[in-house]
Amino acid sequence: MTPALALGTYRISGEELAAAARRAASFPGSWIDTAPNYAHGRAHRLLAPVLAENPHVAIATKTGFLTEATARCAHAAGVIAHPEIRHSLNPEYVRWQTDRSRAELGRDPELVFVHNPERQQADLATHLRAAFAVLEERVHAGHLGSYGVATWCGFQEKAFTVQRLDHLAREAAGGDHHLRAIQLPVSLVMDQHFAEALHGTGPITAAAELGWDVHASAPCTAANYPTWPPPRSPNSSAPARRSPPPASRPWRPAPVSRKSSLRPEIRHTGPTPSPRPAPRYPATRSGRSSMYSPPATSTETQRMAEAHQHAAEALGVAAQGPQTWGWQGRTLGRQAVHPEHGRCWLRLLSAPAEKAGGKLWEGTEQAALAFPTVRKPQLVGVYDWTDTAHAYRAELTEFVDEPVLSADPVLREEAELSTAWFSTVRATLATVAAVRTDRIAVRQEWINRAVPQFTGHPAPHIEVWECAHGDLHAANLTTGATLLDWEGWGMAPRGYDAALLVAYSQLAPHTAARMRHELRHLLDTSAGRAATLVVCADLLQSASRGDHPDLTGKLHELVERATQKQ
Structure with missing residues (x-):
């Protein structure tokens, strides 16, 4: 395999993009990877002068995603049905976007990727074949060199294979074709496809056998390997304490925008984006149940409020808006405004000084490193300190201006969720499971005790463990499919997150049925039924302590259904 590096432009801001491209162009054999929706739709225009100055630089772009402004133009041109569409493989749109990209770039691209085609739920093969036919037409017209498929989870979810793509391209071209490349995530965190290649299987090997290039996205997982896992002090199991960061320079995970390549060529082209644009941070959650309420005493409430204000001053933000309390008042969050990052969310955790650290304490920070491409709030800063009795951690994240499905973990009203929403959730769960x-998150020892005690059935022996969010419910999912609250993630039975989401949704039966149908690949298996049993034991245990008691009857019904199919 022959490695090569390219500049990926997905996570480079518009102000920095041209400078980064000029730096990349100074190296021989340079490639730049971009897309019409990058830099809020400005990437092509920002790159155009750099490409004009450096004709030796090869350029790869994409077709599929639309910004709001592009969608209005496409709708006015009659190539999409309505201006709310944000992803399309309609052949008229593919032709229109490819020509528009050529005009914006000021030159013909060497390569155009069909961008995340797995978002097309209905009749994917027909849409791919039609898109390939348009791109073949553009190759023959001399408007591009070749085309490919850039995917985030299409191979992993078995939406298609390299062999299937080759077959569809042959059908589109009527014989030999110009499909020459695939792009997929490859890194030390998302290593499934690389591991398959080492064993002579998977899409990388299949592409090599056809002589295709392989462009690898998300190669460095936010360029944070040197600090993974977070450092620990030599004489303690707790994380090493950071000194307070300067107010104007809070700690922030460094974004990656490089891409690279193995020959055939895995050309790392910076992270292929998660199926929707990068999020901002959590919607307010007023109206939660008593589970989400201030501490039991006014003294504790005042202590947390004062600590939150101290954290705001240390991180250089102005806290504003209503207070949002976490489970039993153990966390406190508020909106905040940062002079550089704009609207943020400032969340404070507190614990007795001797109990600080551990999974829940470090979860958000470690999730920022482990899941850089998952649709979640981006971590901007972390600030730790200790007083005489308590330890505190403040986490500053970007603000997501999207409402959650419910103010409470239990979904009690039906939710209208789109096919695209479920596609994004499935992609998120697949990405998390691969880490x-x-x-x-869940231990076999706990399963052995809790399942018999709370369900009356024998505990399953879990054979397949996968990484999970660990707290997937309606109060942690937004209408934009952004997933919040990552402090509890870790290994759990396969299908745990899907089972938890369905269980928490039982009081909205139509939505629960839709969720079960959309996640059936995880739930309608022996592993999924075991995960459902474990989840029901967990929630029945919580109900025995006074949380969501109205869910108890539905949980017992889920237990019976899961055990009847064992």
Whole structure:
């Protein structure tokens, strides 16, 4: 395999993009990877002068995603049905976008990727074949060199294979074709396809056998390997304490925008984006149940409020808006405004000084490193400190201006969720499940005790463990499919997150049925039924302590259905 590096432009801001491209162009054999929706739709125009100055630089772009402004133009041109569409493989749109990209770039691209085609739920083969036919037409017209498929989870979810793509391209071209490349995530965190290649299987090997290039996205997982896992002090199991960061320079995970390549060529082209644009941070959650309420005493409430204000001053933000309390008042969050990052969310955790650290304490920070491409709030800063009795951690994240499905974990009203929403959730769960970690969300020892006690059935022996969010419910999912609250992630039974989401949704039966149908690949298996049993034991245990008691009857019904199919 022959490695090569390229500049990926997905996570480079518009102001920095041209400078980064000029730097990349100074190296021989340079490639730049971009897309019409990058830099809020400005990437092509920002790159055009750099490409004009450096004709030796090869350029790859994409077709599929639309910004709001592009969608209005496409709708006005009659190539999409309505201006709310944000992804399309309609052949008229593919032709229109490819020509528009050529005009914006000021030159013909060497390569155009069909961008995340797995988002097309209905009749994917027909849409791919039609898109390939348009791109073949553009190759023959001399408007591009070749085309490919850039995917985030299409191979992993078995939406298609390299062999199937080759077959569809042959049908589109009527014989030999110009499909020459695939793009997929490859890194030390998302290593499934690389591991398959080492064993002579998977899409990388299949592409090599056809002589295709392989462009690898998300190669460095936010360029944070040197600090993974977070450092620990030599004489303690707790994380090493950071000194307070300067107010104007809070700690922030460094974004990656490089891409690279193995020959055939895995050309790393910076992270292929998660199926929707990068999020901002959590919607307010007023109206939660008593589970989400201030501490039991006014003294504790005042202590947390004062600590939150101290954290705001240390991180250089102005806290504003209503207070949002976490489970039993153990966390406190508020909107905040940062002079550089704009609207943020400032969340404070507190614990007795001797109990600080561990999975819940470190979860958000470690999730920022482990899941850089998952649709979640981006971590901007972390600030730790200790007083005489308590330890505190403040986490500053970007603000997501999207409402959650419910103010409470239990979904009690039906939700209208689109096919695209479920596609994004499935992609998120697949990405999370692929991560290797020593964090534990659920233990077999707990399963052995809790399942018989709370369900009356024997505990299943879990054979397949996968990484999970660990707290997937309606109060942690937005209408834009952004997933919040990552402190508890870790290894759990396969299908755990899907089972938890369905269980928490039982009081909205139509939505629960839709969720079960959309996640059936995880739930309608022996592993999925075991995960459902474990989840029901967990929630029945919580109900025995006074949380969501109205869910108890539905949980017992789920238990019976899961055990009847064992």
